[in-house]
Amino acid sequence: MSVVSVAVKSQSLCVVSSDASSLAKAQDWARFLQAPLNPTDLQNYFFHFHVENGSVFVKDTEGRKLAIDFDENHLDYQRRGHRGKNELIAKALGVAKGTKKVLDLSVGLAVDSVFLCQLGFQVTGVERSPVLYALLKEAFAKTQKEELKSYELFHSDSREFLETQKNKIEVDAIYFDPMYPHKKKSALPKQEMVVFRDLVGDDADAAEVLRLALQWPVRRVVVKRPMRAEELLPGVTHAFEGKVVRYDTYVVG
Numbered sequence: 001m002s003v004v005s006v007a008v009k010s011q012s013l014c015v016v017s018s019d020a021s022s023l024a025k026a027q028d029w030a031r032f033l034q035a036p037l038n039p040t041d042l043q044n045y046f047f048h049f050h051v052e053n054g055s056v057f058v059k060d061t062e063g064r065k066l067a068i069d070f071d072e073n074h075l076d077y078q079r080r081g082h083r084g085k086n087e088l089i090a091k092a093l094g095v096a097k098g099t100k101k102v103l104d105l106s107v108g109l110a111v112d113s114v115f116l117c118q119l120g121f122q123v124t125g126v127e128r129s130p131v132l133y134a135l136l137k138e139a140f141a142k143t144q145k146e147e148l149k150s151y152e153l154f155h156s157d158s159r160e161f162l163e164t165q166k167n168k169i170e171v172d173a174i175y176f177d178p179m180y181p182h183k184k185k186s187a188l189p190k191q192e193m194v195v196f197r198d199l200v201g202d203d204a205d206a207a208e209v210l211r212l213a214l215q216w217p218v219r220r221v222v223v224k225r226p227m228r229a230e231e232l233l234p235g236v237t238h239a240f241e242g243k244v245v246r247y248d249t250y251v252v253g
Contacts, residue, residue, distance in 0.1 A: 013131065014038075014045040019053050026051035033130055047199070049131060056138040058131060058195060066195040068139040070114055070148060075192070077114045088240040089175075090119050092222045092247035099172040099219060105158045105209060106177050109196060110136055112224070116175070117147045124152045124169060126161050129200050159205060162212040174213045177224040178206035178232070207232055214250055221250045 013035045017026035029051060030037040042048065048059045057067035070077045085095050089112070093099050100122055104113045107125040109132075116123050127133045133155040140151055154161060158176075179200060210233050213221045223232050225246055237251040 012044065012046040013049060014042065014047075015049045015051065016042070017051040019051070022051045022053065025056075029056075029134055032134065047131065049134070056135060058135065058199070060195055060198065064191040064195050066135070066192050066199075068109060068135045070110070070139050070143040070145060075109055075111055077111065079115055079118065082115075082119070084119060087119060088242050088247055089116070089222075089224075090121075092220075092238075092240040092249045093121070093173045093175065094220050094249075095119075095121075097219060101171040101173075103169065103171040103174045103218075104177075105161070105174060105213065106179070107136060107153065108132065108177065108179075108200070109192075110139070112175070112177055113151070114145075114148065117145075117151060120147075122150065124154070124171065126154050126156050126158055128155070128157045130155060131199050132196075158209045159212055162209065162216065166216055171216075172219050174216060174218055174221045175224075176206075176210060176213060176221065178209070214252060217253060219251070219253050221252060223248045223250075 013033060015026055015030040015033065015035050015037045017023055017038065026037055029049065033049060035049065039045065043061075046061050050057050050059065055067070057065055059065050068075075084090070093102060093116075102116055102121045102123050104116070104123055104125040107113050107127040110125065113123050113125050125136075127136060133153070136153055140148060140153060143149075179197070210221065210223060214233075220237075225232065225248055227241065227244060227246055231248055233250075235250055236248040238249045240247040240249065
């Protein structure tokens with residue numbers, strides 16, 4: 001599948017690199033992101049995509065930083081003491097029914113994707129934000145974790161991916177974790193999440209994505225929801241409930 005970048009038109013973005021050894025990589029990402037490299041008017045750009053000394057990260061004008069590193073584990077990428085096949089997410093995806101290959105339709109910061117790999121699933125991921133895709137691509141290339149070496153990441157809108165890749169990619173189950181709408185009374189999340197939400201916004205098309213996912217030849221589709229949220233679409237076969245979230249499972253085949 002060819003990957004075509006979409007410019008970050010609604011979010012003023014530039015690429016920054018002061019390291020000569022990183023300049024070639026910075027130029028590649030600038031082309032992909034369709035963003036200027038080292039502009040003289042840095043103050044006019046809300047997001048700065050840094051490529052410096054082997055590190056890639058994003059900062060906004062408030063100085064908030066977003067970086068993805070699966071080995072440093074600051075976002076709980078290495079969950080210890082997990083229950084393996086007894087984890088709710090594993091049960092929801094049908095690990096007991098033979099599910100091995102999972103398509104993650106909204107990778108985001110890849111916390112769930114990495115956990116699924118840790119649980120032994122073979123995961124293919126889709127991320128529509130070009131900036132997040134770039135951060136993820138670098139993180140997967142850099143990681144020393146063997147279970148992540150075979151991860152396949154696509155840059156695409158989930159709806160387009162589902163429409164164009166149906167019957168072309170073999171998976172047993174689909175996992176979907178749409179962004180939840182902002183809540184005015186919720187506590188301000190950590191700095192990474194502020195930048196993350198500014199980059200990706202909310203998934204207003206989540207129901208349509210789910211409709212398309214349910215048309216794929218898979219055993220089941222799983223949607224992660226807040227405990228008190230309504231079903232994204234009717235027809236949930238079983239809900240695997242935790243303390244904060246639940247996994248709504250649609251058995252398809």
